[in-house]
Amino acid sequence: MGQSITVTVNGEKKTAEVEPRLLLVHFLREKLRLTGTHIGCDTTHCGACTVLVDGTPVKSCTMLAVQADGQQVTTVEALAASGTLHPIQAAFKQEHGLQCGFCTPGMMLTSVALLQEKPDPTDDEIRWALSGNICRCTGYMNIVKAVKSAAAQMKASAAVPEAATASARS
Amino acid sequence: MLPAPFEYHAPHTTEETLELLDQLGDEGKVLAGGQSLIPLLKLRFASPAHLVDINKITDLDFLEERDGTLRIGPLFRHKSAERSSLLASRYHVMADAAPQIADPIIRNRGTIAGSVVHADPSGDWGTVLLALDADLVLRSKSGSRTVKARDFFSGPFSTTIEPTEILSEIRIPAAKPQSGGAYLKLERKVGDFATVAVAVHLQMDDGKVRSAGIGLTAVGPQNLKAERAEAALKGARLDDATIKEAAALAAEAAEPKEDHRGSVEYKRNVVRVFTERGLKRAYERARGGG
Numbered sequence: 321m322g323q324s325i326t327v328t329v330n331g332e333k334k335t336a337e338v339e340p341r342l343l344l345v346h347f348l349r350e351k352l353r354l355t356g357t358h359i360g361c362d363t364t365h366c367g368a369c370t371v372l373v374d375g376t377p378v379k380s381c382t383m384l385a386v387q388a389d390g391q392q393v394t395t396v397e398a399l400a401a402s403g404t405l406h407p408i409q410a411a412f413k414q415e416h417g418l419q420c421g422f423c424t425p426g427m428m429l430t431s432v433a434l435l436q437e438k439p440d441p442t443d444d445e446i447r448w449a450l451s452g453n454i455c456r457c458t459g460y461m462n463i464v465k466a467v468k469s470a471a472a473q474m475k476a477s478a479a480v481p482e483a484a485t486a487s488a489r490s
Numbered sequence: 491m492l493p494a495p496f497e498y499h500a501p502h503t504t505e506e507t508l509e510l511l512d513q514l515g516d517e518g519k520v521l522a523g524g525q526s527l528i529p530l531l532k533l534r535f536a537s538p539a540h541l542v543d544i545n546k547i548t549d550l551d552f553l554e555e556r557d558g559t560l561r562i563g564p565l566f567r568h569k570s571a572e573r574s575s576l577l578a579s580r581y582h583v584m585a586d587a588a589p590q591i592a593d594p595i596i597r598n599r600g601t602i603a604g605s606v607v608h609a610d611p612s613g614d615w616g617t618v619l620l621a622l623d624a625d626l627v628l629r630s631k632s633g634s635r636t637v638k639a640r641d642f643f644s645g646p647f648s649t650t651i652e653p654t655e656i657l658s659e660i661r662i663p664a665a666k667p668q669s670g671g672a673y674l675k676l677e678r679k680v681g682d683f684a685t686v687a688v689a690v691h692l693q694m695d696d697g698k699v700r701s702a703g704i705g706l707t708a709v710g711p712q713n714l715k716a717e718r719a720e721a722a723l724k725g726a727r728l729d730d731a732t733i734k735e736a737a738a739l740a741a742e743a744a745e746p747k748e749d750h751r752g753s754v755e756y757k758r759n760v761v762r763v764f765t766e767r768g769l770k771r772a773y774e775r776a777r778g779g780g
């Protein structure tokens with residue numbers, strides 16, 4: 321039995337007929353072909369499937385697509401939508417915040433939400449915020465560094481809006 | 491993993507929800523944060539024919555103190571408890587527990603009420619409510635009734651709620667001056683369920699215990715209330731001997747099972763040690779410290 325839903329995904333309204341039992345992660349990956357959202361454990365433990373729903377990190381393997389009806393969903397694909405890397409992506413790249421990259425979309429989206437709330441987090445706050453995202457490769461040190469570096473970068477560009485707009489124009 | 495097929499309902503009011511649950515009877519299941527129910531559906535441990543999602547009802551996400559009672563709504567989420575300054579200042583046992591529930595992403599969606607109805611013997615909120623001597627308001631189409639937390643749990647994942655009822659409000663006696671609490675949880679890693687956890691709530695009165703609440707997590711078929719330990723504390727001064735005696739009684743009340751998290755003896759001993767520490771911390775806080 322299909323149910324019609326309209327979800328704003330990365331700023332675009334998407335309407336689809338879905339079965340109520342379809343999980344949000346499958347809606348994103350299979351219906352919309354947004355495969356940047358990964359499935360790691362499928363048991364609500366790893367955070368690889370994390371997306372933002374109305375700005376809040378949610379494990380998309382543990383939410384139904386029908387529950388996202390009328391809501392805003394942000395996936396990793398939105399981060400570089402403008403064609404340039406988001407500061408969090410640039411920082412993960414710069415600081416080697418990833419090895420295989422499987423956990424990275426979830427890590428970055430949780431980090432983006434953290435930086436929205438706390439633009440200048442301490443190491444402890446970063447570790448705490450990311451404690452629902454599991455990485456099997458990096459040992460976390462560089463992930464924490466990457467988030468700190470993105471925070472500094474984002475603060476610097478917020479502090480000089482004039483310069484930023486000037487360089488964007490040139 | 492996909493759940494078995496079901497029909498999905500997303501009512502906008504409590505009245506609509508109760509009407510639906512009344513019609514559906516055993517076939518209906520309430521969906522709150524989904525952080526326990528959706529994993530169960532995926533594993534096909536549950537396959538209700540109808541899900542009634544309450545997330546679209548706008549007036550269920552509340553925490554307020556009114557008429558001498560702290561009231562918690564069905565959609566009050568773990569993360570809101572974690573960030574509440576009211577809980578941090580006066581309901582220490584709740585403020586301690588909140589950040590220790592699951593992980594931050596799960597806390598963004600999971601609710602206190604959902605945890606309580608889920609009734610996992612390793613869940614934390616039931617224990618906290620036992621220590622706080624909470625009342626649970628259960629509402630159906632035909633009316634509402636109030637059940638004490640200690641009469642609500644009836645075994646692993648079982649409670650006295652009917653399928654046609656929702657837990658519409660959790661009521662806790664408002665914290666008075668000279669009260670303090672603590673929640674101590676031993677977990678193997680961050681985000682894990684408790685190996686053992688202990689909830690303590692104390693109401694002091696000029697150096698004597700007016701009332702004490704002690705709850706135990708993951709050491710029995712359900713969240714336990716250590717009633718003999720509570721009784722031993724009532725009216726007493728909190729000296730070392732009294733604390734030791736209460737801790738020993740709490741350890742006796744525990745009925746742990748050996749599993750991959752630890753042996754019976756180990757868990758019982760953690761109950762004892764955590765009860766001691768919890769009483770000391772709660773006492774400190776009741777006196778305005780820590």
Ligand SMILES: Cc1cc2nc3c(=O)[nH]c(=O)nc-3n(C[C@H](O)[C@H](O)[C@H](O)COP(=O)(O)OP(=O)(O)OC[C@H]3O[C@@H](n4cnc5c(N)ncnc54)[C@H](O)[C@@H]3O)c2cc1C
Binds near residue numbers: 363520522601613657
């Ligand atoms: C990896 C992982 C780790 C976790 N760790 C912990 C932990 O350390 N400690 C802990 O306590 N919990 C833990 N949890 C469980 C988590 O706290 C859940 O959020 C909670 O148990 C259920 O709340 P919910 O709002 O998500 O309820 P749901 O999953 O939506 O519902 C759970 C049950 O309650 C019923 N229900 C929900 N709300 C109501 C209502 N208002 N009236 C009537 N029935 C209702 C549902 O029908 C269902 O049977 C963990 C979960 C996961 C996946």
Ligand code: FES
Binds near residue numbers: 369379382
């Ligand atoms: S795939 Fe969703 S938490 Fe692991």
Ligand code: FES
Binds near residue numbers: 424454
């Ligand atoms: S980089 Fe491989 S899982 Fe994190």
